[in-house]
Amino acid sequence: MRFLPLLVLASQLAAANAVTSSSEHANPNPVKRDDNGYTKAVSWDKYSLTVNGQRIFVHGGEFHPFRLPVPDLWTDVFQKYKAAGLNTVSIYFHWGLSNPSKGVLDFDGVRALQPLLDAAKEIGLWVRRLPQTCHRYLGPYINAETSAGGMPHWVTAEVPGYLRTNSSSYTEAYTPYWEYMAEITAKNQITAGGPIILIQIDNEYVQYDSSGGNPGKAGYFDDLQKALRKKGVVIPTTYNDPGMNGNFVSGEGKVDIYGIDSYTGGFDCRIGAPLTSVATNYNQYHVATNPSQPLFIPEFQSGSIEPWGPTSVGYERCRVTFGSDYESLFNINLWANNVKMVSYYMAYGGTSWGHIPFHKVYTSYDYGAAIAENRWITPKYQELKRQGLFLRSAKEFITTDVVGNSTDSAIVPVTNSDVYVTYLKNPTTGAGFYIARHADSTSNINLPNLSSGWKYFDSLPEIKQNYSDKGWSLANKKTTNSPFKPYYGDSNGPILYGCEYKFCEGQVFWKGHFKATGAEKGVNLTINGGEAFAASVWLNGKFVKSTYGKSTYPAYTWPVLDPAIEETDEFFQFPAGSLLAGKDNVLTILHDNMGLNETNDWNAETSKSPRGIRGYKLQGADTTFDLWKVQGKLGGYTDYPDKIRGVLNEGGFYAERAGYHLPALPASVTNTWTSRSPPQGLSTSSPGVGFFRKQFTLDINSSLDAALSFNFKDVGSNPHWRATLWINGWAMGRVVGDMGPQFKFPVQEGILNYDGTNVVAVAIWVLEPGAVKVDVSMAVDAVVEGGIGKVSVVGATSTWQPRMGLV
Incomplete structure (x- = not known):
């Protein structure tokens, strides 16, 4: 059963007094507003933020532009934020994509910042003609x-000092x-x-040194803020404490406006309902910690991540677990606790x-969000x-105090114990608000047939006897910063370790050479x-x-009941007849890098992950x-050739190194390949x-917005x-098949060309003997009429050249 909360009951007194938006001026005892001493354009008091003299309820949502690398689609997402009553977009920028190697900054193409900020400003006028704000x-x-x-x-590989501290080497980086x-x-x-009104310093960190930690955290925050001020940034700084821990409220590294992240719903989408009950102590903690500032939740949980594994249930299930029932309970609990700044x-x-995710999660970052990965509106x-829309229209709600709740029947009498009610009151106008919650609680599109018409290439020449690793990097380092x-x-x-040799993304190959005596049995x-x-x-x-x-x-x-496995330690017994006594023997190892630890x-220092071979020893002889x-x-992370898609797009498969996945590959290359499709499997x-490639065309009317x-x-x-x-x-x-x-x-328009030629490529890595057969198909997941305007294909003008240095 779904419980529909009674969102707001305005008191009769408020209705009788019909105040205007300037009613706060009538308060004989106005609340003092604070600012950071650099500007009064953005100020605050215990109730809310004020921007250019206008109080605003900061009601926002997170958006990661690097997870939608099609700039022409950013406005579509922002428009959907605005239509949902959000007035703020909270943005992460990806340092690693924009600074791929030491001394190199890359803010070209999809990494350019100004088009994104322009899009955030462009989507509409908001709060007394204040532009859409961007936290x-x-x-x-x-x-x-x-x-x-x-x-x-x-x-993570080249900095010897402690990361996320004021160490000189990290600061230089x-x-x-x-x-x-x-x-x-x-x-x-x-x-x-x-459009920018706030800047957050770093993310979810502790202020002072602690057992097992490293010194210099508070100094690091202080240095970051001083650098901003030196460049003329005057707006307030903020911070998101990972819990109710009081980090950076005061002392060295303190920020202007403190906030706490809240993920009280847990991260298990299997159960069909939030894991825990709502937190009812936000306001109590706020009053005790930073009572002169607004109660701010920089990250409020509106979904969950899903890890690799057969027990994961997928993001549609997360959208149920953290669906409208969750929102009507957990979100409204925020308003009852007097939260006046929040981002979902x-x-x-x-x-x-590409290789954006860390090792725990897979490609989709749908998160069970209100707007799905394919940009579709969900229930x-x-x-x-x-x-x-309530928060947008109820101006008097911005300046309220918590009076009490239904645990005190003298303040809020209720007759049903299944209902929990909080009473808030505007001290200036007398308007009262009761926040009640349950106590706990397609158009026709023709798609190509992908079952045939593929070209096939053996993408593992590295194991062949005549393959030369002469051009590979010599692994000769004896020390590591990890x-x-x-x-x-x-x-x-x-x-x-791959990162020691600038190979940090995707698949990495190792070749160990040894002269065998014939007595070697295997290798640990x-x-x-x-x-x-x-x-x-x-x-x-x-x-x-x-x-x-x-x-x-x-x-x-926590605690972890079923420990994950990041590394294995095993004995690899050499097959009979594989050893070449008295000759050079080559041990070839192919492994994934699933992403570095956060x-x-x-x-x-946990991000200095030792991806690679942490132990090696031949057994059976002293060899x-x-x-x-x-x-x-x-090219590793210094000389990678694809500057359009950036440093995190490619891995180490031979076909990738050759550029065979790129769209402009000429037919003169693929004409030498065999005809073979993924359902037929590898040629052995x-x-x-095995590497499969197919060209196809799409012809989708520009008046349609289609999710494929x-x-x-x-x-x-x-x-x-x-x-x-x-x-x-x-x-x-x-994909991890087992x-x-x-x-x-889902693949967005702009990655796909909806009006022309496209190329799909698939590499299949088979890990055990036996035929692997995989069917690859396309689907139309949703269609709406109206379209979203012209969407340019990112990288459409790129050409293909034989890759120099291919080894």
Whole structure:
């Protein structure tokens, strides 16, 4: 049963006095407003924020532009925010995408900031003709279920000092990016006619040194704010405490306006209802902690992440668990607690394409949000809109005090114990508000047939006897900045972590050379790839075996009852006849990097993840490895060739290194390939990697907004496979066949060309002997008439050139 809350009952006194929006001026004892001393354009008191003299209830939603890399679609999402009654968009910017290597800033194309800020301002006039406001998250660190929490991968490998502290090496690393962000913020802040009203410093951190943590956190926050002021940023700074912990309210590194994140609903979408009851102590904590500021929830849970694994239930189930019933209980509880600044995480989630996600989560970042990954309105959007329109129209609600609740029958008498009611009152006008809640609680589109017409290429030449690794990087480093040191190895042997050699994304290959005596029985290997990773091992081209990590559900739960596996330590027995006595033997290892760990609240060094080989030792003889070679994506994070899609798009499969996934690949290349489709599987039944590519056209009327997806279905008998999906060069999905849960991948217009030629490419990695057969198809998930205007295809003008240095 759904309980519809009685949202507001205005008192008879308020109705009789019919006040105007300027009624606050009649208050003989006005509340003192504070500002940060740099500008009075944005000020505050215990009730709310005031912007250019106008009180506003900050009612916002999160948006990650990097998870929707089609700038022409940003306005569509912002318009849906506005229509839901939201007046604020809260934005994360991804440091790692914009600063791919030391000394390099890349704000071109989809990473440009000004078009995004212009779109936020453009969508409409709001609150006494104040432009749509933009509460902007700067970072540098963002969390957001991104690899290394959005830090550049080069920072995790090359910075010796403690991350997220005021260490000199970390400060040197973030300063160019931070200064650029400060400069564009100064040009777009509200005092300069722009939409930005607040800046958040970093994300969910602790202020002071603690057991197991590193020094310099408070100094780091202080340095970030001083750098902003030096560049002319005058608007207030904010912070989101990960709990009711009092971090950065006062003392070194304090911000102007303090806030707390709230994820009281838990992260388990299987149960069909929020995991815990509502928190009723927001106002109590606020009064005790920062009573002169508005009660601010920078991130309020409106969905959940879903981890890898067969027990994950998918985001549609999350949209039920955190649906309209949840909103009508948990959101309204905020208003009862006098929250006057809130941003929903997420209002629109998007897609973690390429190698954006950290190791716990898969490609979709739908989050069970009110606006689905494919930009479609969902049923829970209607409840969000109902609440938003109330908050937009009830001006007197902005300045209310909590008088009491139904636990005191003298203040709020109720006759039904299943109903919980809070009474709030405007001290100036006398308007009263009772917040009541339950006590706890398609048009026809023709799509191409993808069952045939594919071209096939063997994408694992690396295991063939005549393959030369001469051009690969020599793995010869003996030290690492990572605190996670190797477990074992040859005496004075090298460190085999991919990031040490600039290979931090996707698949990485290792080749260990040794001269065999003939007595070697196998090799012990500890391989680290993050949760849900896999690795396959060959000796002299003969398959040895594969090893597997695992994820855990829920992704965030304490204590962890079912530990995830980020690395495995196993013995790999050499197959009979694979060893070449007296000759050079080559051990080939292919493994995933599923993304680097985020940092802990108290210790950011966890992002220096040791992805690679943490232990290696030949068994059966005293033989040691003569040398190790390594190869990941072409160019690593310094010289990657695809500057359109950026540093996180490509991994290390041979076909990727060759650029065979890119749309402009000439027919003269594919004409030499064989005709073979994914349902036919690889050309061999042995473990390996096959690459499939197909060209197709779409002709979708521009008057339609259509949501399309690509779907994978296992039609064979071997479940041990993984796949990567590329659409017009963009890595739009990663599939783990024996783990799931994602087999459906929404792809936006702008990645797809709705009026012309497209290319779909799929790499299938088979991990165990036996034929793998996978059906790939397209589907129309929804269609509305009206369209959204011209959507340019990102990267449509790019050309293809044979990739120099391909190895």
